[in-house]
Amino acid sequence: MHKLRHTLFPVFFFAIVFADGQSFDSLSNAIDSIVFDAIGAEAFPGCVIYASQGDSVFFLKSYGYHTYDSLRRVAVNDIYDLASVTKVVGGTLAMMKLYEESKFNLDDPIGDYIDKIGRKVGRVTFREALAHQGGLYPWIPYHQESRRKNGKFRKKTVTNEVDEDYSFALTDSLYLHSDFYSRIKKMIRKSKVSEEKEYRYSGLFFYLIPELVENLTDTSYQDYLNAHFYDPLEAETLSFNPLDKFSLSQIVPTEIDTFFRMEPIHGKVHDEGAIMMKGISGNAGLFSNASDLARVFHMLINEGKMDTLQLLKPQTIQLFTTTQYPNNDNRRGLGFDKPLLAYDSIRSSVAKDASYKSYGHTGYTGTLSWADPESELIFIFLSNRVYPSRTYRSLYQLNVRPTIHQLFYDYLKTNFTEKSDPVGKVK
Known part of the structure; x- marks a missing residue:
């Protein structure tokens, strides 16, 4: 297998040298039109689009600017907040490896492995x-626990002055208590759990994964992911708290926060729960450029291999990317999202032609990563659709991502059915 490192040439280089001229030009022009219309409708100020089939990267292009002031153009190697894509390239990857190491059984209750999580939450199985089938509450605004009704901060939550116990900077003037995670667990423990076992999307369990990893391995969640996945994949930008490694200019701003941090969110995780966990969670927190994010999905559709390394077993990937409760009107795999059980052009985030074996995840900030083992198509879409505000929803209303995704399937039908020469190698 070829290494998953490749040079970040503009897509126009590929078109001139390798592509099937008119066919590729038609694809590129169609995507250009969709994206320019979306930027004009303020669906997002800019984006990066990546597509590959097997070892062939046939589309990699950036559009627009970091923000609507049009000061800094988006580059193909710019770093975006992945939001809930973290669930699959962070939390779920860790769970897959723990499963292979026989650290837990999928039908064990999570309360057997995580202390102080309560009877109702604790009886939900892994x-x-x-698969979002446990009846867990969808979402908790953890940051609200930091303030009293009069607006003042509670003890051991947040303060305006840095010291030994308040060392993690939420902003330049807000600092988080070192043990705020215990409050997060308390809120999860006290949350309502539905008695009916029906599909309900929830991020609550994913906030507990870092503790679970540390309990079972004596290794931090971040180090565990680095050692087993990100370092072998050479996915340098795929990381938590990216300002520890990269300059602010390489990172695309996310949102102008008007209700908690009260400043532009830039270089720190957008998700309020993840920032209250010091930027590191299984629910959100990862940042990446498109090419490094794609490395994970290349490894997955290549049955867990990277060069001579076997990072995951093929049967583990098949298990986690298979729908678990189809008879309960639940399309989800284990951690991974899947195509709708019955295609709906309004509700779907992916193309109509995405096979039932395909999998991936969307992110609240306007991101999407999707892999299809049948066609070997990997599609990455990175944007900051929540800039300047999460109220901007044109990305969904215009069906930008599924429409572009379908264009790639249409292109592959005419250009790669006979395994024609690749337009760019994944190196």
Whole structure:
């Protein structure tokens, strides 16, 4: 297998040298039109689009600017906040490796492995939690726990002055208490759990994964992911708290926060729960450029291999990317999202032609990563659709991502059915 490192040439280089001229030009022009219309409708100020089939990267292009002030153009190697894509390239990857190491059984209750999580939450099994079938509450605004009704900060939550116990900077003037995670667990423990086992999307379990990893391996969640996945894949930008490694200019701003941090969110995780976990969670927190994010999905559709390394077993990937509760009107795999059980052009985030074996995840900030083992198509879409505000929803209303995704399937039907020469090698 070829290494998953490749040079970040503009897509126009590929078109001139390798592509099937008119056919590729038609694809590129169609995508240009969709994206320019979306930027004009303020669906997002800019984006990066990546597509590959097997070892062939046939589309990699950036559009627009970091923000609507049009000061800094988006580059193909710019770093975006992945939001809930973290669930699959962070939390779920860790769970897959723990499963292979026989650290837990999928039908064990999570309360057997995580202390102080309560009877109701604790009886939900790993399979149910990962497939969003356990009745867990969808979302908790953890940051609200930091303030009293009068607006003042509670003890051991947040303060305006840095010291030994408040060392993690939420902003330049807000600092988080070192043990705020215990409050997060308390809120999860006290949350309502539905008695009916039906599909309900929830991120609550994914906030617990870092503790689970540390309990089972004596290794931090971040180090565990680095050692087993990101370092072998050479996915340098795929990381938490990217300002520890990269300059602010390489990172695309996310949102102008008007209700908690009260400043532009830039270089720190957008998700309020993840920032209250010091930027590191299984629910959100990862940042990446498109090419490094694609490395994970190349490894997955290549049955867990990277060069001579076997990072995951093929049967583990098949298990986690298979729908677990189709008879309960639940399309989800274990951690991974899947195509709708019955295609709906309004509700779907992916192309109509995405096979039932395909999998991936969307992110609240306007991101999407999707892999299809049948066609070997990997599609990455990175944007900051929540800039300047999460109220901007044109990305969904215009069906930008599924429409572009379908264009790639249409292109592959005419250009790669006979395994024609690749337009750019994944190196």
